Amino acid sequence: MSKSAILKSSLAKKYWMGFTGLFLCVFLLGHLAGNLQLFMTGVEGQFQFNEYAKFMTTNPAVKILSYVTYISILFHAIDGLILTIRNAKARPQKYAYNKPSANSTWASRNMGVLGTVLLAFIVTHMTNFWAKMHFSEVPFMTADPEGKILEEPLKDLHTIVMQFFNPAENSMALVAVILYVVSMIAIGFHLSHGFQSGFQSLGFKNEKYKSIIDLSGKAFSIVVPLLFAIIPIYLYVIQVM
Amino acid sequence: MNLTLKIWRQAGPDAKGSMETYPVSDISPDMSFLEMIDVLNDQLVRDGKDPVAFDHDCREGICGMCSMYINGEAHGPGRGVTTCQLHMRSFSDGETIYIEPWRAAAFPIIKDLVTDRGAFDRIIQAGGYVSVNTSGNTQDANALPIPKDNADKAFDAATCIGCGACVATCKNSSAMLFTSAKVSQLALLPQGEPEAARRVQRMVAQMDEEGFGNCTNTGACEVECPKGISLENIARMNREFLKAQFTSEK
Numbered sequence: 094m095s096k097s098a099i100l101k102s103s104l105a106k107k108y109w110m111g112f113t114g115l116f117l118c119v120f121l122l123g124h125l126a127g128n129l130q131l132f133m134t135g136v137e138g139q140f141q142f143n144e145y146a147k148f149m150t151t152n153p154a155v156k157i158l159s160y161v162t163y164i165s166i167l168f169h170a171i172d173g174l175i176l177t178i179r180n181a182k183a184r185p186q187k188y189a190y191n192k193p194s195a196n197s198t199w200a201s202r203n204m205g206v207l208g209t210v211l212l213a214f215i216v217t218h219m220t221n222f223w224a225k226m227h228f229s230e231v232p233f234m235t236a237d238p239e240g241k242i243l244e245e246p247l248k249d250l251h252t253i254v255m256q257f258f259n260p261a262e263n264s265m266a267l268v269a270v271i272l273y274v275v276s277m278i279a280i281g282f283h284l285s286h287g288f289q290s291g292f293q294s295l296g297f298k299n300e301k302y303k304s305i306i307d308l309s310g311k312a313f314s315i316v317v318p319l320l321f322a323i324i325p326i327y328l329y330v331i332q333v334m
Numbered sequence: 335m336n337l338t339l340k341i342w343r344q345a346g347p348d349a350k351g352s353m354e355t356y357p358v359s360d361i362s363p364d365m366s367f368l369e370m371i372d373v374l375n376d377q378l379v380r381d382g383k384d385p386v387a388f389d390h391d392c393r394e395g396i397c398g399m400c401s402m403y404i405n406g407e408a409h410g411p412g413r414g415v416t417t418c419q420l421h422m423r424s425f426s427d428g429e430t431i432y433i434e435p436w437r438a439a440a441f442p443i444i445k446d447l448v449t450d451r452g453a454f455d456r457i458i459q460a461g462g463y464v465s466v467n468t469s470g471n472t473q474d475a476n477a478l479p480i481p482k483d484n485a486d487k488a489f490d491a492a493t494c495i496g497c498g499a500c501v502a503t504c505k506n507s508s509a510m511l512f513t514s515a516k517v518s519q520l521a522l523l524p525q526g527e528p529e530a531a532r533r534v535q536r537m538v539a540q541m542d543e544e545g546f547g548n549c550t551n552t553g554a555c556e557v558e559c560p561k562g563i564s565l566e567n568i569a570r571m572n573r574e575f576l577k578a579q580f581t582s583e584k
Binding site for chain 2: 102103104106107108176179180182183184185186187188189190191192193195196197198201202204286289290293294295296297298299300303
């Protein structure tokens with residue numbers, strides 16, 4: 094066994110897949126916590142969200158975490174691509190008649206397809222919000238909710254988000270909401286297999302922990318995408334009404 | 335019963351194969367699937383044609399020789415059965431049945447439905463054994479205390495007959511269930527402990543070298559396995575391999 098086994102072995106690829114995947118699950122929880130602040134209304138909500146956005150873009154610890162997240166996403170995608178290519182090579186001749194639905198879930202067999210959808214979502218999502226926040230001209234919030242002038246004006250990401258899901262400001266708002274919800278459904282399916290699969294790959298699943306891991310995975314794959322998906326629907330609806 | 339069979343015919347390892355159609359009639363519902371193929375072959379021989387080559391041996395579901403991918407499933411529609419233990423009553427009169435060999439780069443076709451599963455033997459040879467000194471005063475295995483749970487789990491893993499249904503059914507042609515069963519049956523017992531790290535490393539390396547795909551935890555193998563080998567074994571192998579990376583000095 095060479096020293097590079099931890100990088101080259103098929104099992105090592107699974108460890109990395111599981112490890113980065115589970116890390117990204119933790120990231121989702123953090124991201125969700127941030128997004129949920131969009132439910133806060135009025136100028137207080139706006140201030141709260143923009144303060145949070147500032148913290149997330151300037152705090153050095155968060156910065157390090159964000160780089161770890163980017164690397165994890167890239168690694169997860171590239172590792173997944175390598176695995177998919179190798180797996181296709183392992184069966185050059187397909188079955189004339191195959192019935193995979195008899196023994197496995199659709200999501201488990203289509204993680205690559207779901208992952209590709211998610212990668213496309215991440216790219217557009219970052220173009221719509223992250224890139225705007227960092228590189229383009231943004232509105233500023235100059236006063237806090239009490240009307241006190243801020244020493245340093247806050248980048249108003251809250252307004253960017255609100256406008257993005259407002260049909261009066263963005264003609265594509267409804268499309269954006271629909272695509273967002275579809276992407277959250279995709280992430281739900283991806284997680285429905287991925288969460289427990291990560292634990293299995295890392296060797297955590299056994300008689301003792303199997304049921305709790307499977308149950309947590311199911312709950313996670315429903316609750317997290319659902320909460321994410323409600324937010325743009327909520328923002329759209331309150332601005333239409 | 336009257337049936338239409340669509341069977342993969344391939345003259346040799348390098349020949350181009352194709353699905354051929356054969357009608358069979360007067361099949362008893364109590365026949366095993368292999369007996370039904372015997373009837374077809376008898377008919378083919380009488381007609382001066384080449385009979386369908388297929389693997390079989392004990393016909394009792396314990397040798398692991400019979401294979402066949404039947405109607406899109408390894409060992410056909412039954413659960414916990416090998417093809418020899420699958421009976422024609424599982425099918426309906428007039429049905430069309432698709433019969434194909436195991437499909438995997440690591441299991442090259444020899445002829446028709448017969449594949450070369452030597453890759454499994456080489457995985458076992460790489461480490462699926464315990465080294466015992468034949469000094470004449472070898473300790474009786476029963477003298478070693480073994481927790482009942484471990485003994486049961488090791489036994490369950492050891493019921494793997496190496497038929498290859500896991501590879502055939504896996505969308506990635508992965509041999510993880512087989513390899514993990516063979517790793518587990520020894521890793522759980524004190525006799526297997528001293529060579530545990532070396533064993534898992536060598537067997538996994540051999541598994542990769544043979545060109546099997548990577549496990550994506552779809553769980554299809556566990557469902558189709560005629561012996562019900564559990565996915566728990568794969569998790570155990572993942573643990574054993576990870577542990578070996580830190581404990582082994584090589």
